Amino acid sequence: MVALEELRGEENAVAASLADCIARISVSKDEASFEVLFRYFAPRLKSYFMRLGADASAAEEVTQEAMVQVWRNAGQFDQSKASASTWIFTIARNLSIDAFRRTRRPSFDPSDPAFIPDGEMLPDVQLERAETEQRVRLVMNSLSPNEKSVLMLSFYENFSHGEIAERLGIPLGTVKSRIRLAFARIRAALDTRQGEQQ
Amino acid sequence: MTIKFHLSDDLLLGYSAGSLDEASSLLVASHLALCPHCRARNSSLDSLGGYMLDALPEASVPTVMMSSVLARIRCESEVASPVTRSPSVANFLIPEPLRSYVGGDVEDLNWIRMAPRVHQIQINTPNSRSQARLLRFQSGTSVPAHGHRGRELTLVLTGSLCDRDAILYRGDIAETDERTEHQPHAGPDEDCICLAVTDAPLRFKSMFARLLQPLFGI
Numbered sequence: 253m254v255a256l257e258e259l260r261g262e263e264n265a266v267a268a269s270l271a272d273c274i275a276r277i278s279v280s281k282d283e284a285s286f287e288v289l290f291r292y293f294a295p296r297l298k299s300y301f302m303r304l305g306a307d308a309s310a311a312e313e314v315t316q317e318a319m320v321q322v323w324r325n326a327g328q329f330d331q332s333k334a335s336a337s338t339w340i341f342t343i344a345r346n347l348s349i350d351a352f353r354r355t356r357r358p359s360f361d362p363s364d365p366a367f368i369p370d371g372e373m374l375p376d377v378q379l380e381r382a383e384t385e386q387r388v389r390l391v392m393n394s395l396s397p398n399e400k401s402v403l404m405l406s407f408y409e410n411f412s413h414g415e416i417a418e419r420l421g422i423p424l425g426t427v428k429s430r431i432r433l434a435f436a437r438i439r440a441a442l443d444t445r446q447g448e449q450q
Numbered sequence: 451m452t453i454k455f456h457l458s459d460d461l462l463l464g465y466s467a468g469s470l471d472e473a474s475s476l477l478v479a480s481h482l483a484l485c486p487h488c489r490a491r492n493s494s495l496d497s498l499g500g501y502m503l504d505a506l507p508e509a510s511v512p513t514v515m516m517s518s519v520l521a522r523i524r525c526e527s528e529v530a531s532p533v534t535r536s537p538s539v540a541n542f543l544i545p546e547p548l549r550s551y552v553g554g555d556v557e558d559l560n561w562i563r564m565a566p567r568v569h570q571i572q573i574n575t576p577n578s579r580s581q582a583r584l585l586r587f588q589s590g591t592s593v594p595a596h597g598h599r600g601r602e603l604t605l606v607l608t609g610s611l612c613d614r615d616a617i618l619y620r621g622d623i624a625e626t627d628e629r630t631e632h633q634p635h636a637g638p639d640e641d642c643i644c645l646a647v648t649d650a651p652l653r654f655k656s657m658f659a660r661l662l663q664p665l666f667g668i
Binding site for chain 1 (some may be wrong): 459465466468469470478479482483490493496497500502503506509510511512515518519520523524541542543544545547568577578621646
């Protein structure tokens with residue numbers, strides 16, 4: 253719990269101010285807030301797109317597009333559901349599928365009559381949801397660099413498990429077990445939280 | 451009915467990272483529409499994406515880029531009002547996004563007969579490594595015994611499907627790989643409709659089914 257509190261200090265101050273910037277764009281089309289977001293995210297987005305295989309100029313083009321969407325869709329951002337980084341990650345991911353893979357990523361539609369809603373959201377469950385993100389971050393911070401690199405490669409660079417093994421020069425079984433372990437830890441962290449709630 | 455068989459970590463990770471092909475994403479998204487539990491897992495993986503975006507090294511960005519984006523957003527007209535949909539009272543069996551892909555709900559579709567008591571609709575997902583199809587088995591029908599050259603994913607939408615030792619109902623997922631040989635059959639009470647996604651042609655055990663294979667493209 254101490255670690256969680258410490259984490260909340262620095263990282264949360266940054267995360268909260270980024271989230272506030274999106275909120276201000278939504279409310280008052282505040283350009284100064286947009287500039288703050290741009291300075292923080294544009295270099296990271298470019299880095300992300302290049303890791304997915306884009307060259308520098310294509311990565312910059314898609315980064316601009318992503319930032320325009322941040323401006324345009326700021327009203328859809330919901331702080332209780334995701335952090336600024338998570339929300340912008342989903343925008344970037346969807347753009348990359350369109351731009352680099354020329355395919356589609358269908359998603360569910362919460363307004364569809366056949367959609368099964370989450371059910372009654374009790375206030376403390378909602379709180380838990382906002383904290384899920386903290387938990388995931390805490391677990392990630394606790395992984396060893398080796399474990400983290402395996403997860404990063406599979407998540408960010410679309411490498412198959414076999415390609416990761418080759419790139420890191422480790423056996424395929426090791427790649428699989430590291431991914432399994434990382435997931436088990438994330439799951440355990442989330443379950444503990446649910447246990448505390450009950 | 452509570453869903454018992456959920457998406458694997460691998461599939462959800464691929465969906466969240468954006469590396470899954472369109473046909474498999476369609477199956478994942480259709481399950482998510484029916485399963486709050488997996489939607490929560492999906493949100494956690496998206497936060498993993500956010501975490502990693504924060505952790506990435508910063509690439510150098512030309513200084514003119516910010517001014518050109520600012521110029522673009524100043525030209526943005528007021529946000530278009532969201533499309534209002536006529537409220538629907540229909541009780542759809544096929545959830546979105548799948549319903550749009552197949553062009554309607556169960557009774558609107560032009561089912562193609564594939565074998566006695568088995569009908570299908572092929573789903574078009576260009577550039578996809580996998581093939582998605584909607585299958586409709588009349589109650590009690592057995593699927594010819596088959597193995598797989600790759601992965602087969604199944605999402606049950608109506609009725610029930612008995613596969614190996616399990617009985618799957620609406621929303622349940624079955625995932626099989628090249629090691630699996632099975633002969634699923636539809637439950638006795640009603641037609642079983644499911645979404646099946648295969649990333650390599652099936653290997654049927656019987657000669658009859660093998661001969662039919664090229665005709666139906668499965």
